[in-house]
Amino acid sequence: MPVKARKLLSLQETQDSLEMLSYFTKAGNRGYIPYPAYIQPVALSVYDNFAQKLQSTKNHKLFTHSPTGIPTEFPNLYLTKLGQLAIPVIRDCMNNPFINGQFKKMTLHPLIAHLGETVIKYQLPAGGFLNHDYFEQAADVCFADFKVRGNTNQFSRILSSWLTTFKNSANAINRFMDIIVNKAPIFEVHSIVVQLKTSVGNMPQFGEENFRDQSEAEMLEELAQPIIKKVWQNKNANNVIGILSKDEIDLIGDRSKRLIFFVKKEFSDLENWTDTILYQTLYQFFENTITHHINYGDIASMNAGIMPLFQGQHLNYYDLNQSGIAPRLSMLKAHLYGTDYWMRVDG
Incomplete structure (x- = not known):
């Protein structure tokens, strides 16, 4: 029987995922x-x-x-x-x-x-x-x-494979989030963006694909792995309890990998992000070269200081005992996997 598409995102998830897609692709x-x-x-x-x-x-x-x-x-x-x-x-x-x-x-x-x-x-x-x-x-x-x-x-x-892959991805993220909230009823999310500057210049790394030593995905992985390794080795000090990565690309051709860190919180004190151990670990990797750029992200659901405070905290702070937490968690999940319903980065 022919496969018919189905509604796999709620109206709110649709809106949140499309806002995220519009932002990182620059389509908006x-x-x-x-x-x-x-x-x-x-x-x-x-x-x-x-x-x-x-x-x-x-x-x-x-x-x-x-x-x-x-x-x-x-x-x-x-x-x-x-x-x-x-x-x-x-x-x-x-x-x-x-x-x-x-x-x-x-x-x-x-x-x-x-x-x-x-x-x-x-x-x-x-x-x-x-x-x-x-x-x-x-x-x-x-x-x-x-x-x-x-x-x-x-x-x-083709359609069946697309929908099945999306459902599997959504289920995996939901299981991951279940583990996070069981470990930490209060947590923060921080993301950094590792981006290749493939749209500018004619660097040998970004020449004809058939003559490259590495694919763009491999280049990004080579940049991201030392960061992930360093953060995870220091998890007892920085309180990181989980790490995700998300592939992104924009209209001008710059491909990115967003690294997303979930940090356990014991108390509700409002902290300066730049004073945290996690920031100190990540800061040494921040750079802007002719081939790539690594810096703190700017998505309110997973970064501090982007929007005005909500309930005395940045929007990347999640407390399961606070009112209004359900739609905010739903938005975070839509930002993590919802965009994959609409489009996916090749390779």
Whole structure:
């Protein structure tokens, strides 16, 4: 049976994971994306919702004469529920870097990628809306092809593998977090970013891939391992009880590995991050060279000093006995694994 995509993220997890994705990829920065001023960028979740809706509907009508509250440029013509999903996606896809091929060295969610490729293949963004009957007929052919090719055995295997890998990753992070909270009802999270400067200069390390001594993943691992080893060797002093790593990449091609440290806390005293033993251990690795950059992160859920204090603490401080802890833990988890639902770094 063909595999159908399912909702694996709650609405809040969707929002939190997309905010994290937009931040580290720089996709939310218009300075990196040449969007026309008159087009509102569309979130990948809208593509996902539209693709899943197409999989389950037989009616491809985009326009209706029945008032729906969503008017069009045509007199007495409104968007259907499907049209309310379809039209923003059609207008967005040629400008969206995840869809139009601008974003390299990453793999997009297969269903979203398939939708974007099919819409562009049938040139719906260039079709305009001068004749809604013609446009709707062209869209109907496009959507039918989307469903046919999305039901093949090969595509079903690809989608199934993607969803299974994501669920396994989410389960692994949830088990890890269970261990953390059992060890430490009060803990902090700190992250540092190890980033390659592959987008600038022509360093031999970043030349033609077939002639490199190391892959970018290997270069990052070589930089990250001494840091992890040093921190873990000193865990009795710095109170680190767990370490995770997360692969990231941005639109300009700079690939990163975020190292995330979970620190057990005994008391609720507000500490200066730079006075901690963990900081002193990490600081010796901070550097900015022509090939790479290593520094403290700037994500509020896993770094101190990014946002105003909440309940007298930085947002990277977690106390299981405090009110409002559940949504904050959910946000942290969405930041850790939720982005992998939408896209993954190649290699």
